[in-house]
Amino acid sequence: MKKFLTAVVAAIVVVVIASGVVHWMSTSDVAGPDAPPTDGPSTPVQPDHCPRVEFIAAPGTWESAKGDDPFNPTANPMSFMLSITRPLQERYPANEVKVWTLPYTAQFKNINAQDQMSYDESREEGISTLEHELISMHQECPQTDFILAGFSQGAVIAGDIANKIGADGGVIPAERIRGVALIADGRREPGVGQAVGNGVAGVGAEVSLAPLNLVVQPIVPGATMRGPRVGGFGSLQDRVFDICAPDDSICDAPFNVGNALGRARGLVESNGVHAMYATNPNVIPGTTANQWVVEWAQGLING
Template identity: 30%
Template sequence: MRLRALMIWLTTAVSAIGATVAITAPAAGAPQGCPKLYVLAIPGTWADGTNPGILGDVTAGLGAEIAVQFVGYDATAFPWEKAVYGKSKAQAVANTTGLARTMLNRCPRTRIAVVGYSQGADAAGDFASEVGTGRAAIRPSAVAGVVLISDPRRSARDNLVGPPLRGEGSGGPRLDGMGWVSPRAFTICEPGDLYCNVPQDYFLTRIVGYLAETSDPTPSQIGQYQAEAGAIITELLTLGGPGKIVEELSNARAREQITSFNRFLQSGAHSNYATFQVRPGVTAVQWAHNHLARLA
């Protein structure tokens, strides 16, 4: 009788534990409808929701566990458009941050990935920098990956996919880098694309790029702007003192860089990423697509 009573007690206890597990298990899982990976894709200048450019191919068919959201923003550059470049890009960064936080508030286990092209890459890199250095209310571990295609703020320190490059982005590198996000951030740049690969001695082009980046400046970033301007001036002085600055601003030097920039615009290098190979047989668009798909 004692043995039979013990068996009945054990059976009842095991059943109760099983019932408890069955009741509590769903509460530990992700909320219904939460993707494993949330990809925020930021198109380049003059793109819109109906024409995301190459990012349409980058994000197409990533898989059932991945949700894709194209980030809307003015995507303009000149004063006679909706917004100057600096204001347009700041809008893209703010919208990306807002979308990421909204998703993470609803789905804490979802991870974020960002991909951008041209001005969109500029914004995606700034978003990654803010998160990675603790300036955004998003934990760095929530960012699964970053892919920047033709980033105007590409740095020689960034994780480059493709052939080696000698220059850097036309807007100057992010002095704070991407912090804790850096190991998961990758940049792609066609060697002939001056937006992401300006020769270091093209100071006039770099100054113009800097002025575009700082148009409609954000007050909280004034220290960063000053540091970036100081870096350019320091390089000039190191190369040849005040005389080098005068030489760099000369008509001959300006014509040389304008001619080079016109050749770049005619070359199509900036729009060549669907065919530009970063690995034998693998284009930039294919690599970015495959990398995002693997993050889920």
Template identity: 35%
Template sequence: MTLTRRLTALVLAPAFSCTLLLHTAPAALATNCPAVDAIAVPGTTQTNPKADPDEPVGVLGNILEPLRKNAPVRMVTYYTPYPATIVGGTDGGGYRASKNAGIDATNARLKAVSRACPNTVFILTGYSQGADVAGDIAAAIGHNRGVIPANKLLGVALVADPSQAPVGQPTIGLRDPGMGFAGVRSGGFGSLLQRNGLLSICAPRDYYCNLPQGDLVMRMIGHLGSQLDAADPSGSAQKLATIFMGGLIAPAAAAINQILQLVNDPNLIPNLISRGVAFAQALAQQLFYLAGPQVAGAATNLVNAVTNVINLVTSRAWAAIPAAITTIATTASSVGAALAQMKDRTTTINVSGFGPVGAGISQAGGVNIGDLAAAVLDAISIATGGVGSQSTGMFGPTFSQFSAANVAQAVKRFAAFIEGGFHENYATTPLDKAGHTGTQIVQRYFVNQINKLV
């Protein structure tokens, strides 16, 4: 039976005659352990610390409950209760505090069930802020820093991850590398990617997981808004502004590392043809708006060098390939050195103007767009005047994008995104070539993972 037919049979067939395990507290699981414990982390406003973890929530409930009811093995579902608030939330903690609480609550569930049921394996999923939570937990587990061993995590599905990374997180729904509204989760997912242990989906027009990479205004506001310390919004905004500038450089640096790995790979030629151009083009896109000519020019040379090798392979000019590969390595190293220099210079930028930006974002009564736009422009003006001429030149293309017109346009685009409901349509929007919705894609993935136990 094909995977598609197995999914259809699983989701649409009547429930199995055997009684599935009821939702049970971890302490009582020892005598009746499930084969699979499915943990779902709901999105912003979808839950709270006192919510019933057995109550299905939103798109995650629509994904998991048909699987639970018809699973070929015993499976329970658990919807993590946590604040699920954003900036200026009712608990005063804001997004970062809410996310940390979600991580703690989900890890507590993983540890409790794992101790009571040593043979139980887990699937983990999250939507929106919940995907941010689940993604951080999965990344830690994949790098052997989590609360359970990686081999006990059967699969992870992230829906609209606000920490979407352009490198190390292959995502269904996006043609180009995506970047999250809350910044980029660096380091990837370790061993999970090596065994198909992670699925990420994102609708192309969903800003929370696919913020336009060139829209630095919204990237900065998203980064600050998701990382502010609610106890000291002004002070933390000043510190975070420097981190944000460094974060702009990180994706390009990651792309450079990928290219250097390709050069040193014994399977260079097939890998270069399948992945090299994509990496080089992604790098050039990053640097186009980030850096001055000394870096962007080298990036263009790198794209040309990669393209040259592919042309040599196509024309079977084998004798010329070794020298061309050396050119790739040399050019990539040159770009990497320029990026390192840029990262060092971020500490010289005067970020004191970002204090009012942080205070504006954290307003309990809601963000005043006009005041926020003015604060952003003031902060950029201070930053531009607070660095030496050489550093200003290096970051000139970055600062120049924070004009009054660009800030106003970015806010307008974001308002259109909110009105369009692109973040809420994962049950109806086709995300792959076959026309499957996000809900269907995640269900298919989990069906495949669960069937490995049968």
């Protein structure tokens, strides 16, 4: 009997040891701490209804309204950005390329128009609305890429958003941006982004007038001149394209103290050069600004 019990105990010990060895081998030799995980990060699912690209247009001052239809804007039938968005809508079906125009209160209150929204308020509304579109679209369609284009105040808005995205502080990843076109950008700086067309010697009005905010505020209340964008366009530097007509005081303002009052008034008064980007042959040799942007956008979409 004693020998029998001894044999049973010995058999149990062997089984326990063998089980431990098997467990050790399965956790140490086969899938040790340096072994790669069995399930890697998966590519986000792109629903079938999502477009490949969304083209977002940001109109300039007086060319949009908060309640406007982003797919068929009618707030200003003469809006410059319509000469870009309409050809793209005609060229691509909506399920392939979504063309969306920023609806915001595009105003620039001066001292004689108290019932209008100030530049600061209008700009912030535009930024908030455009960023909300980027966020919601990226959440729904994570593999959709974006092209941004803006004119005048819309260029400031698109440029500010590109600045944040390029510096890794934006609302969507930089790799989802195919390109940005800024036409008559009020915060333009030479060497920041890629210049298109004939060169200009000046800078954006916000850069030119930033040291003179005390002069600007009595003429255009609530229009803070913020100077250049800190950090430029970061990782988007090679994907941001800058278009400025020579002598357009919005993007080609002199960088000096002289005639500050005249330059401040130029922000809200009629600017013949600023209103002719669709026809001005002196901006980009051989074409016009809107034609160039349409062809550039088509190249990005097709590519």
